[in-house]
Amino acid sequence: MSEEPVDGRRARGAKRRAEIIEATLAVVLREGAAGVTHRAVATQAGVATSLSIYYFATLDDLLVAALSSVADSYTARIRQIIDGPGDKLRGLAELIVESAGPGRDKALAERELSTLAARRPALAPIARHWRENVAALAATLTDDPLAVDALVAASDGLCTAILIENVPADTEHVHRVLAHALGTDR
Amino acid sequence: MSEEPVDGRRARGAKRRAEIIEATLAVVLREGAAGVTHRAVATQAGVATSLSIYYFATLDDLLVAALSSVADSYTARIRQIIDGPGDKLRGLAELIVESAGPGRDKALAERELSTLAARRPALAPIARHWRENVAALAATLTDDPLAVDALVAASDGLCTAILIENVPADTEHVHRVLAHALGTDR
DNA sequence: CAGATATTTGAACGATAGTTCTACTTGTAC
């Protein structure tokens, strides 16, 4: 991982950069992707506006960094479910249901940035991660590629539904829908 | 329907209003929801900026109108599939696959506005229409509520996948995935 | 120490946004 003789200036700079990414994510969570401006991010991070531009020449760079952060977070969660014990499908259902509660902001940020990906090619590869991860989880449950695709699509659709309905979601129900889409319960 | 003694001024105004809505949609298709400004819409419609504000006090009003227009369009398509002859599931698959080709802009507009709905309550009821329509279609194919939910979720997820992947979609494959999610093929 | 490099700031510029206001045109009612 680390090999460079650590330049104090660059180390400090990398830290600032990380802080700015974090601040960007905070802005996305609070105001949505449309609220991401250099000024808003800089204010959130407590630095000068020009510093945000110093590290991220364009807003796209900021958005890519923020989406990567969220995507990495979800990737870690799914890997945890895949590698851990217990019912993986239920773990996925629980993760999805989180979008209705404490994880709503994060899920919303992921969706907003993913939607942005349709128009900004730089975001597209990152936006694909979520579905690839779900596909990997599905692959541990079935060998049928059609079942994998159906589960991935259903997961995505359930997230959408939960975000738009904006009502408490039922883990049991989500689990049943996922199982039905997967088709292994019949 | 019509009962008022038609005031020439108001009739002309209603026409203008419709033109502005259409212009808003054109802007969303071309630049995305983020590109919707009173100025951009007015320019697109060929009217003064202040006129856009005269009819739509806030940008939200414009977005609601645009989303309603797109949602109505999809509602009509699905009703057509439900009421028409032929395989309804295949009709849905064909509609979804359109999002990869000529209907990409429209599908993208629908997704952008739906995403916006998560933060702007005024858009939420309209954003639900698509899923309600798919549910109605599903209800003609099965009595199992779980199968309905799975099909609705899968349809949504497939649209997402197609929009983000941005590659030609295969109707046959989409149809198979939908059938698998529905679960009636087993 | 001095000099070079990296980071950070604050002010400023130009562009564009939403909004307001006044004047003008068009249509209705009398």
Next chain:
DNA sequence: GTACAAGTAGAACTATCGTTCAAATATCTG
């Protein structure tokens, strides 16, 4: 015709945006 209401245009105000830039600070090199 006049009086009034709805619609329309264009200029102007204020705010905020991305961006630039010179100066200041911090760190490393020797």
